[in-house]
Amino acid sequence: MTQIGIIVGSLRQAAYSQKVANVLANLLPVQLTPVFIDIGQLPLYNADLDEDDTVPAWQTFRQQLDDVDGLIIVTPEYNRGMTGALKNAFDVGSKRRNHWKHQIALVVSSSPEATGGFGANQQVRQVLVTLNVFPVQRPEVYLGHVNHLFNDQNLMTNLDTLSFLQTAVNAFVALQAKFDPQPADDLNALAIKYEPGRFYINGENGSTLAEIIFHDQQNKRIMVTNTQVSEQLRGQGIAKRLMLRVIRFAQIYHLTIIPDCSYAQKFLEKHPEYQDLFTTN
Structure with a gap:
């Protein structure tokens, strides 16, 4: 079974980013298994501690990156950029060797503001270029007014937004399939x-x-x-x-x-x- 790693940039328990990530995981076809990768347990990267494998959390995270066949990255926007936790995850995963290399990624940003986390989204994309990750180019996904998109059960109910996110997921699946082809009957699950x-x-x-x-x-x-x-x-x-x-x-x-x-x-x-x-x- 092909595994898709899902990384949420916010550490807040009731984060909108986590709610969006849940929606995206739900929209994946059945032949792709979502795996949530926690970045909240990663100590700040310090190269002095990375010489003798003395930080188990870093090694676990790197192995998780190695085990997945694609990534969905959902980020909020803090001061027009990504969170410190997400930047730290990029740093941890890039050291000793580049564990991000040649992954396919869908980048989604969200914000209570109308801009939808544009600054954070673009910053993440810039880092992915350096890490040799291939992001979905279109559609770009910026979810504005995210605080109005969920009901009291944390479910997204707006059909237009769900349809748009399904389009983004389909684009991700199509790009991922070019690198890891699936049998033709499996691809019918996109319907x-x-x-x-x-x-x-x-x-x-x-x-x-x-x-x-x-x-x-x-x-x-x-x-x-x-x-x-x-x-x-x-x-x-x-x-x-x-x-x-x-x-x-x-x-x-x-x-x-x-x-x-x-x-x-x-x-x-x-x-x-x-x-x-x-x-x-």
Whole structure:
């Protein structure tokens, strides 16, 4: 399974950057597994301490960079630049040897201000050039007024913003695939879209060809109430892909799933490895 490292530049527990990162992780196709890489545990880089592997956190972080096949970097803007924590992570990962080298990266910035963290975004891109990282060029992603984009459950509900972020994720996936080609049938997963309460595939005329619907049940639970796939898409594992997207959604937001529809119940019977994510009430 191809792993995509997600790095959040803010250390704040309720950071908007983390909320944005969760959205981006949710929008990745199922053949790409998001892995959140914590930079909050990295001591400030000091070359004097790096000669004898005396800082385990640095070595762990470098190994995490080596293990992923692409990066999504989400940064807030502090004084028109990136955070000190993110700059420190770039420094730590570049020493002894360049562990960032030849990675593909999607850079996303956010800010309560209208500019959307433009200064931080451009600063990150400048550093990535030095580190020989290949960032997605278009679309550039600056999320302004980020403090108005989430509801009280930390979910993004604006469909236009979700659609734009999906476009950015698709561009990232397409660029990543050029360096790490996936089988053709896997790339079809790009057709799966997300809206609050459902994942779905539309036909060229806008009609729904497949969808899975889930509802919030409060107390950190969601109920899968319907899964349907049109005749023309059956036999391609589409229902499984839709269910896996719901599972990832639950994992990202620390939810449990109530399998109310027959397909969700059959899926759980066939895949007991996901048992811990499901509940009956």
